[in-house]
Amino acid sequence: MSLRLSTVILPVHRWHEGGRERWQRAEELGFHAAYTYDHLSWRSFRDGPWFGALPTLTAAATATERLRLGTLVTSPNFRHPVTLAKELISLDDVSGGRVTLGIGAGGNGFDATVLGQEPWTPRERADRFGEFLPLLDRLLSEDAVSHTGTHYSADEARNVPGCVQRPRLPFAVAATGPRGLKLAARYGQAWVTTGDPKLYEDGTPEQSVEALRGQVEKLGKACADIGRDVAELDKVLLTGFTPDRNSLLGSVESFVDFAGRHRELGFTEIVVHWPIPDSDFAADQAVFEEIATEALGRLA
Template structure:
């Protein structure tokens, strides 16, 4: 099982930001992701929050081995053509170390930041399907023209293409049936944070959360079968921090947690880099011990 981290884009580069990404590489994490939002919920809403693509560009120059990615990008304020050009560039700058985490987006601040009304759940799903499909086409062809319901491209050129072939890998975040089919069709990986209806309930327990995630895995398997995807389907990625588990309490707690999710079939766990006074607060020393010693005990 791979162990990765997610570094929220809240650090000024000259005031410790660079050092965080360098430290993530030194600790041996497989991938360091960052959120791709214009802003995020409390307590981050009124504090520093930087753009994902420039942050990953800087991180690519500060690291040499660490994979880098978004977790996740959405159609809320992105267009496939401009995003594809940025991904081709990032993939080149990083020497082929970029992963695109992509999801449908929600109804938070990003949904209205460009002045539009928030889309309904159905429209988000419609846009997500077209967004990922067109992005896949753009990144695997030199020139693309496309006229869709929500997105279009005219003679869009992506030369020289991605370093990674046939394109940068997609990690598709999805829980609904349409999103699951999209992950089965286009995803090299599938991402979940758990089932918020279960983990956010007043009587939430780690066991109930795992049961809900097992049900998600079953739905993914069904979607893969429907899409004719080979056995196993996309790799399974859990972005931690949103379930009732406490894997960062100690090394032993992490090893138990990781073993449970490995048995469920997960290939990668993503731990949020500790941030004081937030839901991602954790003892930095324990976090680093988990990073260095945890994988060897799985």
Template sequence: MRLSTVILPIHRWGEGQKVWQHAEDLGFHTAYTYDHLSWRTFRDGPWFGAVPTLTAAATATQSMRLGTLVTSPNFRHPVTLAKDLITLDDVSGGRITLGIGAGGNGFDATTLRRGDEEPWTPRERADHFDEFVPLLDRLLREPSVTHEGRFYDANEARNIPGCLQRPRIPFAVAATGPRGMRLAARHGQAWVTTGDPKLFEDGTPEQSVAAISGQLSRFGAACEEVGRDVAALDKILLTGFTPGDPLRSLDAFVDFAGTHFDLGFTEIVVHRPEPDSVFDVDTKVFERIATEALSQLT
């Protein structure tokens, strides 16, 4: 089991540098950040770009892995994203993981649309994702890519020298539906879930565990369908969106992590505390979780 964190891109770098370095000092395996144009209750406050933030974090840290959780086609194009990711992988010395998902209905889905354009429907997001992921996979592996697709084109897109990590940076694919799970099974080195969103407000922890267990079973079936061993892929749970409060104490988190470790998860991700937000938790408890929780699971 590995323990990682999400650091929201809300800090000016004079403060942000210390935040990322502190995460490394606490021993987190990976520090991710959200790749959004803005996000929910943070819309009217500071919110910086994910790729520049991770580039700066790469120069301020030594060994901790870094990544997005998640990037989506809502405002990204695979050709330009591939160039940014290859550069970021190089600057970090090969420490980048790309968390990637189909996206949702938030500000990412509307900011670049004309006033009379509707955001993509769930089916349209899935359609874009179906083309986006395989094309990005090729762009990060091959020195020159030409692609004429339904949504994306690439005309001799050059990506030399490619990623430091070979054959490319790892993909952690967020998915709960069958199409997304097949993409995760075919192209991912990890699968990501936040649980069942329908249970977040009114469900119980027991119902959530049952729902997540069902997701794991369906992901296993998707892996079998494409001929991959599900045991060879990491399973990542991003916390903060399931019933209960596992960050209320060290013991509560150890119980939560142990339950999900038994289900088959290999990595659990917790949000860095941010005052006056949905991620406002006791900093001392958070630091105890970071430094003590894994030793109590072994």
């Protein structure tokens, strides 16, 4: 099974002070895709620079030629399907059809209350996502959409000429629970996971592998339930949140070992964070670039 390697470039650098160069370097290094987080602020980066995801990706689209671009991930926390669809169609056009939308139900971070609302319960997040994703699918696939829902509505929403990618740009659906996995099975061209968050602090790499194996099996069942072949979906692992996160980018050898174990589980794409000094994503830039250019060759 072939494996692709991608990166996440957090939007923490001014475009003309290192931002552009990172996206261009990602293309030079041969990454399959470069993603960014779609938050308004995030964890330890809250009090520092943090730029918008879709404008950043639009700029990256004009600065690169081959690199796929996307979000990991967008959520309903501060977005509406109608306006998001218009922005995504525009981004897909600017990029020449190189956009993947990573999308999930969202969480309880700063984005959950930044508009002045009370944070949604897990059930409400799932309810909203269950309405948000099907509507977005229609908005990106049809010229005109009207819909009246519990949480999201559209009245003659026009999206001509639609996406460059047909019938629409691909969805990479982040999910681990039963309702989210059903959405991934029905609407996803890819599935995204970060592993089991309960193992983040005290778990072992072996426990993480078994937890991910279980998630892959549940995705397979969700696909089987609707008569879809799970092999049609790419399986994307966003790294940095598993017990072996601190050694992952320590050397080419450690990354090759990690990638090989997760390829055996069925993953088709592994995503690593572009190094950021003095953060949870600190790593040696030279080693990171060596991994980008050599690791997959050693897996062959």
